[in-house]
Amino acid sequence: MEQPTPPQAPISPIDALRRICFLLERGRESSYRIDAFRKTIEAITLISDEELRERVEAGTLKQIKGIGDSSAAIIGQAVRGVLPAYLVSTEEKHGEPLTRGGEALYAALRGDLHAHSNWSDGGSPIEEMVLAAVELGQEWMALTDHSPRLKVANGLSRERLTDQLKRVDAINASLGDSFTLLRGIEVDIHLDGSLDQDDDMLDRLDVVTASIHSKLRQPSFEMTPRMVTAVRNPRTNVLAHCTGQLVTGGRGKRPPSQFDAEKVFRACLENDVAVEINSRPERCDPPDELIELARDLGCLFTIDSDAHAPGQLDMKSLGCERAERLGIPAERIVTTWPVDDVRAWAKG
Numbered sequence: 634m635e636q637p638t639p640p641q642a643p644i645s646p647i648d649a650l651r652r653i654c655f656l657l658e659r660g661r662e663s664s665y666r667i668d669a670f671r672k673t674i675e676a677i678t679l680i681s682d683e684e685l686r687e688r689v690e691a692g693t694l695k696q697i698k699g700i701g702d703s704s705a706a707i708i709g710q711a712v713r714g715v716l717p718a719y720l721v722s723t724e725e726k727h728g729e730p731l732t733r734g735g736e737a738l739y740a741a742l743r744g745d746l747h748a749h750s751n752w753s754d755g756g757s758p759i760e761e762m763v764l765a766a767v768e769l770g771q772e773w774m775a776l777t778d779h780s781p782r783l784k785v786a787n788g789l790s791r792e793r794l795t796d797q798l799k800r801v802d803a804i805n806a807s808l809g810d811s812f813t814l815l816r817g818i819e820v821d822i823h824l825d826g827s828l829d830q831d832d833d834m835l836d837r838l839d840v841v842t843a844s845i846h847s848k849l850r851q852p853s854f855e856m857t858p859r860m861v862t863a864v865r866n867p868r869t870n871v872l873a874h875c876t877g878q879l880v881t882g883g884r885g886k887r888p889p890s891q892f893d894a895e896k897v898f899r900a901c902l903e904n905d906v907a908v909e910i911n912s913r914p915e916r917c918d919p920p921d922e923l924i925e926l927a928r929d930l931g932c933l934f935t936i937d938s939d940a941h942a943p944g945q946l947d948m949k950s951l952g953c954e955r956a957e958r959l960g961i962p963a964e965r966i967v968t969t970w971p972v973d974d975v976r977a978w979a980k981g
């Protein structure tokens with residue numbers, strides 16, 4: 634992967650707006666402004682360059698639904714060949730790399746095994762997520778929207794997952810060989826350790842990322858067998874954000890779940906399940922000492938974004954900093970592998 638270089642003038646209005654959204658999402662700015670800019674992008678995609686120029690000159694841009702003062706200023710400057718001031722200031726505020734360290738590992742990353750679209754609780758269409766991944770130099774990405782039980786996150790029923798797989802196939806067909814969108818899911822782990830989707834549906838997927846979103850405060854003697862059962866399920870490939878901790882951010886703090894980590898990671902090792910290093914800054918999951926434990930046991934890892942918006946795909950740089958600092962060899966990180974190797978591992 635590579636950090637995108639800051640844009641220069643001239644820049645198209647859409648490229649300027651997309652770059653602004655990318656930077657705001659990556660900087661975890663309020664979604665209200667980002668949503669407004671994304672609506673503008675949708676609106677002007679349908680308008681010819683000529684009409685856009687005419688409207689800039691006539692001052693009638695804001696008559697278009699979805700274009701407010703800020704958007705109109707950005708479009709106007711871009712159309713006139715000037716780098717929009719809003720882009721310049723956003724670049725100043727959010728354009729720096731998210732962290733120092735982990736750069737070699739970041740460059741070695743090829744994919745992501747945890748990313749969401751607006752089919753569940755993400756903010757953007759699948760196509761926008763793919764486009765951003767391509768621009769970051771990724772070679773592949775698994776689309777892992779939530780499973781049915783997670784109603785608050787608009788989890789996908791069997792029927793909706795079936796529809797989504799058709800969309801994924803269509804997107805892949807349009808991409809050719811340059812990028813692969815893997816069929817995936819973030820499947821909830823039930824209290825008894827079973828997975829929240831039918832086996833025949835899971836069999837249709839390339840990869841299965843499993844995680845816990847309920848009863849995080851179970852005692853260890855219940856949580857440990859719950860996790861081990863999920864890891865032993867032959868359909869599970871990744872154990873995501875295993876402690877459920879929240880260390881910072883708007884959702885408040887949450888302590889890590891209690892479980893016998895050595896037992897759980899040994900099960901991961903024996904069942905060829907990768908331990909996810911979740912890159913979201915509010916999760917930072919697992920904590921360092923658990924990553925070290927999984928490292929010493931010989932587990933595989935993934936470095937995932939858990940992105941809910943295109944700009945958040947770049948949060949993997951935070952996971953890379955941690956993995957490199959904790960001495961995880963790149964070859965043990967599945968998200969550095971070529972996509973064919975990932976497919977073979979997942980179905981192996």
Ligand SMILES: [Zn+2]
Pocket residue numbers: 819844846873874
């Ligand atoms: Zn999750």
Ligand SMILES: [Zn+2]
Pocket residue numbers: 747749819939
């Ligand atoms: Zn997720």
